[in-house]
Amino acid sequence: MTRRQAHIATMTFVYVFLFFMLAAWSLPPLWMVLTSIKDPGITFSIPPVWFFTPTLENFQAIINRPFFFQYLMNTIVISIITSVIELLLGAMAAYSLSRYRTGGSKMMFLLLGFRTFPYVLLGVPFYIIFTRLGLIDNIWSQIAANTIVGLPFTIWLLVPFFDDIPYELEEAAILDGCSRYGAMWRIAFPLAQAGLVVMLILNFMGTWNNFFFPLILSTQQAKTMTIVASEFITDDQALWGNLAAMGTLLLIPPIFVVFAFQRRLVQGLTLGGVK
Amino acid sequence: MSSQDQVNTLTTYSGLGAIEHFLEKQARFVLLLPAVILLAVLFVYPIIYTIDLSVHNVNLLNVARGGWPFVGLDNFYDALTNADFIHALWVAVFFGGASLLLEVVLGMILALTFNRAFVGKNFLMTICLLPMMMTPIAVGIFWRLLLNSQWGIVNYFIGLIGIPRQAWLGDPILAQVSVIGVTFWWQVSFSFLVFLGGLTALPVEVFEAASIDGASRRQAFRYITLPLMIPVILVVIVMRLIDAFRAFDVVYALTDGGPGNSTEVIALQLYDTAFRHQNFSQAAALALFLSVLMLFLTALLLRALRARYSGIDGAERSPAL
Numbered sequence: 109m110t111r112r113q114a115h116i117a118t119m120t121f122v123y124v125f126l127f128f129m130l131a132a133w134s135l136p137p138l139w140m141v142l143t144s145i146k147d148p149g150i151t152f153s154i155p156p157v158w159f160f161t162p163t164l165e166n167f168q169a170i171i172n173r174p175f176f177f178q179y180l181m182n183t184i185v186i187s188i189i190t191s192v193i194e195l196l197l198g199a200m201a202a203y204s205l206s207r208y209r210t211g212g213s214k215m216m217f218l219l220l221g222f223r224t225f226p227y228v229l230l231g232v233p234f235y236i237i238f239t240r241l242g243l244i245d246n247i248w249s250q251i252a253a254n255t256i257v258g259l260p261f262t263i264w265l266l267v268p269f270f271d272d273i274p275y276e277l278e279e280a281a282i283l284d285g286c287s288r289y290g291a292m293w294r295i296a297f298p299l300a301q302a303g304l305v306v307m308l309i310l311n312f313m314g315t316w317n318n319f320f321f322p323l324i325l326s327t328q329q330a331k332t333m334t335i336v337a338s339e340f341i342t343d344d345q346a347l348w349g350n351l352a353a354m355g356t357l358l359l360i361p362p363i364f365v366v367f368a369f370q371r372r373l374v375q376g377l378t379l380g381g382v383k
Numbered sequence: 384m385s386s387q388d389q390v391n392t393l394t395t396y397s398g399l400g401a402i403e404h405f406l407e408k409q410a411r412f413v414l415l416l417p418a419v420i421l422l423a424v425l426f427v428y429p430i431i432y433t434i435d436l437s438v439h440n441v442n443l444l445n446v447a448r449g450g451w452p453f454v455g456l457d458n459f460y461d462a463l464t465n466a467d468f469i470h471a472l473w474v475a476v477f478f479g480g481a482s483l484l485l486e487v488v489l490g491m492i493l494a495l496t497f498n499r500a501f502v503g504k505n506f507l508m509t510i511c512l513l514p515m516m517m518t519p520i521a522v523g524i525f526w527r528l529l530l531n532s533q534w535g536i537v538n539y540f541i542g543l544i545g546i547p548r549q550a551w552l553g554d555p556i557l558a559q560v561s562v563i564g565v566t567f568w569w570q571v572s573f574s575f576l577v578f579l580g581g582l583t584a585l586p587v588e589v590f591e592a593a594s595i596d597g598a599s600r601r602q603a604f605r606y607i608t609l610p611l612m613i614p615v616i617l618v619v620i621v622m623r624l625i626d627a628f629r630a631f632d633v634v635y636a637l638t639d640g641g642p643g644n645s646t647e648v649i650a651l652q653l654y655d656t657a658f659r660h661q662n663f664s665q666a667a668a669l670a671l672f673l674s675v676l677m678l679f680l681t682a683l684l685l686r687a688l689r690a691r692y693s694g695i696d697g698a699e700r701s702p703a704l
Contacts, residue, residue, distance in 0.1 A: 119501065122496055122499075122501060123501075125492075125496060126496065126503075126507055129493065129507075129511075130507065130510055132568070133510055133511070133513060133514055133568075134510065134513075136525050136526065136529055136568070137513075137517065137521075137525055139525065139528070139529060139536055140521075140524065140525035140528060143528060151534075152534045154534070154539055155539065156536055156539060197417045197418045197421060198418065200414040200415070200417065200418065201414060201415050201417075201418040201419075203414055204410070204411045204412075204414035204415045205415075207411070208410075208411035210411055210412075210415060217685050217688075217689075220685065220688070221681045221684075221685060224622070224625040224677060224680070224681045224684060225674075225677065225681075226625075226628055226629045226650065226673060226674070226677055227629070228629065228631055228650045228653055228654065228670075229433070229653070229670040229671075229673060229674055230426075230429050231653075231654070231657060231658075232433060232436065232657045232663055232666045232667050232670055233429035233430070233432040233433045233436065233667075234429060235657070235658070235663075236432070236436070236441070236446060236663060237429065237432060239446070252425055253425070255421065255425070256421065256422065256425040256426050259418060259421065259422065260422070263418065287403075287407060288406075288407050288410040289406075289410065292414075313516060316518070317517075317518040317519060317520075319518075319519065319520050319631075319632045319635070320631055320632070320654075323654075324654075324658055334518060334520045334632075337518075337520050337521065337524060338520055338635070338636060340524075341523075341524065341527065341636060348528065348534075351524060351528070352524075352525070352528060354524070355520075355521040355524040355525055356521075358518040358520065358521040359517055359518060359521050362513075362516040362517050362518060363513065363516075363517075365516065366509060366512045366513050366516050367509060370505075370508065370509040370512055373512060373516070
């Protein structure tokens with residue numbers, strides 16, 4: 109076998125293998141999306157129907173349920189406020205850690221340690237504390253809980269971005285009469301924009317996807333989309349189309365984010381393992 | 384001491400100027416303060432609160448009233464001798480371990496496959512990211528649709544090759560297989576991406592030398608790639624083991640611990656104890672026990688990370704570590 113033939117054989121194997129992986133990863137969610145736009149009459153056809161006239165009946169059904177838009181707004185508001193607070197406090201702390209090396213590498217490891225903390229464990233004290241404060245079923249208790257989950261990791265991930273910005277730029281600004289904070293706000297933050305944007309998106313997604321905190325901290329008013337979706341889970345087949353539509357709605361932001369920001373997300377998801 | 388500092392020490396400040404001067408001099412702490420306060424209030428305080436709960440008896444009846452009776456270490460004794468808790472711990476470890484084994488093997492194969500240039504690589508990497516980013520509840524939902532014993536498409540496909548219908552989520556053993564399979568499907572890209580990062584960081588010269596010495600590709604993998612990748616593999620193993628104790632959403636949506644308690648993982652058990660049985664003290668004791676376990680695993684992870692970042696390419700350490 110010549111080199112060229114060997115190369116072709118390898119590449120054929122690579123593409124066949126990747127084709128199967130692609131199918132395995134895309135078909136399960138795709139099936140849900142298809143189920144969500146099927147007419148209820150053909151949802152359960154065996155053999156399954158792959159080509160049909162799509163209908164938005166299922167989406168109309170879930171949108172027409174009481175409080176749908178309130179729950180959607182809850183989710184969006186909680187996600188935005190949480191990710192902005194995390195970004196602001198995280199960037200300030202990361203700037204301090206980067207410029208003054210506060211705590212050194214030990215501090216960085218401590219922050220990374222938070223990444224593995226099982227937040228289910230905070231559920232019990234949060235539930236009781238917020239019950240006694242009367243903050244159950246209030247979006248602020250969920251914002252507080254979600255913020256603390258993402259904050260340490262946000263700091264950890266932003267420090268290297270500030271490390272990459274030469275300090276001389278800020279020094280020049282300070283000599284020209286800028287305060288320390290002005291230099292941070294006008295020079296360091298804009299230059300670290302790439303990292304800040306990724307962190308904002310990751311934190312938004314983390315809160316959007318969160319299920320545990322709304323599960324224990326909301327009862328009616330402050331429910332989020334993941335809770336609504338979980339309430340659709342039933343073995344009553346009549347509601348399958350609705351369940352699929354709800355799951356599809358939940359997946360729209362993550363899918364959009366992945367396609368829009370893929371390369372930048374890899375680093376955040378793999379603990380900086382891939383550059 | 385720079386000339387700027389000297390000027391500052393010689394000048395006296397009063398009023399607003401003093402505050403401004405203080406803020407300017409202490410910027411490193413002022414900037415950290417909001418994050419530290421938030422962590423103290425929303426992390427340290429709840430942990431102390433949990434310790435307090437765990438040595439009292441707090442349940443549905445007295446949670447709102449206060450004045451909880453002190454019971455010492457009874458909750459810990461009850462939790463650690465509780466058969467359900469031990470069962471849930473093993474289920475979590477077993478699921479985590481089984482899924483991890485599959486993830487490491489397939490993740491490595493994928494990483495080796497991707498460790499070359501080919502058309503469509505970027506697009507395929509994007510697809511790989513998708514499952515990891517998906518809302519866990521939604522992942523549970525569509526697998527629940529797919530695995531349904533009557534109408535699920537998985538049973539349709541295995542029917543085409545002559546295998547009879549299976550009750551994927553109705554049979555205790557098959558439900559365990561399903562949870563492991565779904566976890567694997569959902570998280571395999573994590574090990575793949577970390578492995579790929581490790582592979583691309585390997586020094587090219589070693590492989591060139593080996594191929595000049597006549598090493599086959601298999602030998603190169605066995606004697607060069609694998610030993611060099613061990614720190615990276617360790618990171619993935621510890622990271623995913625920790626995840627096993629945190630698994631909640633997908634199992635909740637897929638089986639909710641059933642049938643019976645065959646898929647009752649530890650996080651679900653904790654949730655049930657606290658919020659379905661309202662036995663808050665017992666749950667607090669469980670939580671503290673798990674925290675200690677996690678602390679131990681996290682220490683392992685940090686050791687593995689240190690090895691990973693100084694072992695592969697000492698010259699180019701990640702700036703973060």
